[in-house]
Amino acid sequence: MASLMKDLSAAASAAFEAMGLEARWGDVRRSDKPELADFQCNGAMGAAKKAGKIPRDVAAEVAAALKEHEMVLSAEVAGPGFINIRVSDEALAARAEAVRGEKMSGAEGAPDPQVTVIDFGGPNVAKPMHVGHLRSAVIGDTLRRLLTFLGDDVTGDVHLGDWGLQMGHLVTELQDEQPDLIYFDASFEGPYPEDSPVTIDDLARMYPAASAKAKDDPARLERSQKAVAELQAGRPGYRALLKHFIDVSVAALKIDYEFLNVHFDLWKGESDVDDLIPELVERFRNAGIAEEDAGAVIVRIARDSDKKEMPPVMLINSRGGTGYHTTDLATIMDRMENLKPVPQRMLYVVDQRQALHFEQVFRAAEMVGLIDEGRLEHIGFGTVNGPDGKPFKTREGGVLRLADLNAMALEEAQKKIVEAGKLPEDMGAEERDQVAANVALAALRFSDLMNTRTTNYVFDLDKFTSFEGKTGPYLLYAAVRVKSLLRRAEADGNKAGDIVIGHDAERALVLQLDHFATACLQAREKRMPHVLCEHLYNLAQAFSSFYAALPIAAESDDATRASRLGLASAVLKQLETGLDLLGIRVPERM
Ligand code: ARG
Numbered sequence: 241m242a243s244l245m246k247d248l249s250a251a252a253s254a255a256f257e258a259m260g261l262e263a264r265w266g267d268v269r270r271s272d273k274p275e276l277a278d279f280q281c282n283g284a285m286g287a288a289k290k291a292g293k294i295p296r297d298v299a300a301e302v303a304a305a306l307k308e309h310e311m312v313l314s315a316e317v318a319g320p321g322f323i324n325i326r327v328s329d330e331a332l333a334a335r336a337e338a339v340r341g342e343k344m345s346g347a348e349g350a351p352d353p354q355v356t357v358i359d360f361g362g363p364n365v366a367k368p369m370h371v372g373h374l375r376s377a378v379i380g381d382t383l384r385r386l387l388t389f390l391g392d393d394v395t396g397d398v399h400l401g402d403w404g405l406q407m408g409h410l411v412t413e414l415q416d417e418q419p420d421l422i423y424f425d426a427s428f429e430g431p432y433p434e435d436s437p438v439t440i441d442d443l444a445r446m447y448p449a450a451s452a453k454a455k456d457d458p459a460r461l462e463r464s465q466k467a468v469a470e471l472q473a474g475r476p477g478y479r480a481l482l483k484h485f486i487d488v489s490v491a492a493l494k495i496d497y498e499f500l501n502v503h504f505d506l507w508k509g510e511s512d513v514d515d516l517i518p519e520l521v522e523r524f525r526n527a528g529i530a531e532e533d534a535g536a537v538i539v540r541i542a543r544d545s546d547k548k549e550m551p552p553v554m555l556i557n558s559r560g561g562t563g564y565h566t567t568d569l570a571t572i573m574d575r576m577e578n579l580k581p582v583p584q585r586m587l588y589v590v591d592q593r594q595a596l597h598f599e600q601v602f603r604a605a606e607m608v609g610l611i612d613e614g615r616l617e618h619i620g621f622g623t624v625n626g627p628d629g630k631p632f633k634t635r636e637g638g639v640l641r642l643a644d645l646n647a648m649a650l651e652e653a654q655k656k657i658v659e660a661g662k663l664p665e666d667m668g669a670e671e672r673d674q675v676a677a678n679v680a681l682a683a684l685r686f687s688d689l690m691n692t693r694t695t696n697y698v699f700d701l702d703k704f705t706s707f708e709g710k711t712g713p714y715l716l717y718a719a720v721r722v723k724s725l726l727r728r729a730e731a732d733g734n735k736a737g738d739i740v741i742g743h744d745a746e747r748a749l750v751l752q753l754d755h756f757a758t759a760c761l762q763a764r765e766k767r768m769p770h771v772l773c774e775h776l777y778n779l780a781q782a783f784s785s786f787y788a789a790l791p792i793a794a795e796s797d798d799a800t801r802a803s804r805l806g807l808a809s810a811v812l813k814q815l816e817t818g819l820d821l822l823g824i825r826v827p828e829r830m
Pocket of ligand 1: 359401
């Protein structure tokens with residue numbers, strides 16, 4: 241069953257079309273004034289103006305057609321030509337039943353499902369993940385869940401950063417620490433040892449050490465640059481080390497991502513497309529758009545209409561090495577050639593500060609025909625700031641590692657659930673830990689997702705983990721509360737039954753349930769998870785008003801009680817579906 245809003249829009253659009261006017265004027269939305277109407281249609285004014293008709297006349301004709309519809313209780317013209325619509329109690333009841341019974345909890349599939357790659361996470365081997373990587377992981381994973389839910393064929397790719405200077409730093413640092421390792425013996429023919437010569441802690445220590453040394457010491461930098469060049473050229477010992485570095489890093493990354501309930505279909509990285517680079521460069525050469533420039537190979541992508549400077553894309557640098565542009569282009573080629581079905585779209589969930597990079601890469605990719613125009617999208621996001629409004633740093637002034645951030649959130653959640661008295665007395669230690677982990681997860685994910693993707697936000701763990709306000713824990717608790725209400729009713733022998741709508745608080749609740757379909761589609765279309773967060777928060781609030789206004793399990797009339805329990809289970813179902821799309825896990829009890 242489609243949403244009431246969609247059905248009404250279809251009916252209003254048909255009425256406009258019957259008058260020879262465009263269907264788009266029939267767009268119906270929720271009323272700004274719930275005391276006057278459930279829905280409204282404001283198209284008559286625009287339609288009349290365009291057609292040279294009188295707005296109120298157009299509105300009256302549409303309203304008359306709407307009244308014919310069985311779900312419409314009333315459709316009245318107001319002011320210059322607004323149409324105020326009320327739907328019947330029966331239509332609301334049927335809608336609530338659909339939410340309770342349908343697999344998608346009232347959502348509808350996307351009208352234009354696409355084969356889509358989502359490139360997110362983007363952690364760098366050996367460099368610790370920081371809060372910026374948190375945003376990419378959480379927003380990307382949520383889009384992956386949402387698009388999949390709405391029918392897109394989605395592949396999530398972590399796109400590891402494993403091809404840059406940091407790999408050279410690791411190789412040289414390791415050589416200084418353990419010069420006798422077989423990997424440094426250029427005459428050795430393999431096979432190399434299976435076990436890694438380093439742990440994740442070694443990597444975490446070695447990279448910053450090498451990078452600091454290279455800052456003050458050009459010779460040290462030079463060595464690392466040479467090591468990357470040799471690695472990229474295929475020196476076997478270095479390749480074997482690269483594999484160890486990646487394996488060790490990926491194992492650690494998986495732990496951090498698991499804590500955040502973030503999942504990937506592909507664990508590919510920049511280094512995986514290395515052998516495609518000659519073919520890529522060839523394609524640019526054959527298309528006549530690659531230029532030799534002082535030993536480098538570049539592609540000019542600037543257009544006359546550009547308002548800002550558009551530096552060329554660097555395919556091969558003057559040392560013969562390849563960088564961030566090249567690996568991104570080769571990755572597009574790889575995905576188009578090797579993924580089945582062939583991707584129709586690629587979304588890059590990466591910090592807004594990389595906007596220029598993606599603009600350059602996308603232009604070059606389109607120019608050489610790797611993919612059709614307009615199919616590559618940079619889904620940029622704002623920065624996570626500290627209380628001082630600057631990018632978030634630890635008290636010591638360093639970047640906060642994701643693993644430490646997760647641990648901090650967990651600790652804070654443990655504190656908050658005790659303070660807020662959210663733990664049943666009979667709850668054992670294991671279940672408590674599970675609840676705390678779920679609260680921490682809800683806090684981190686929701687506080688990030690509820691902010692409009694493109695804006696910056698201030699990191700405030702105390703606020704994020706609070707059970708009050710627009711927070712993950714608040715929503716989690718709202719869902720658990722409905723769960724336990726239903727569980728208690730069940731234990732008392734009270735079952736949910738047919739939904740019947742009688743009160744305003746019930747109407748308001750079903751109208752909110754009806755909005756889920758629109759919220760999901762809008763969140764997908766704009767790639768904006770906050771639209772879904774907003775809906776779920778409003779749903780929790782509507783349930784809370786309903787709960788405060790009317791008795792549920794305590795209602796004495798059997799049919800009414802069964803109906804309200806039915807309504808409560810529809811709410812729980814949609815809340816759980818929605819929270820799952822946000823990657824938030826709901827505990828059984830709290
Ligand atoms: N590793 C990069 C970074 O940390 C992000 C990668 C984003 N994805 C991409 N295809 N470029 O900045």
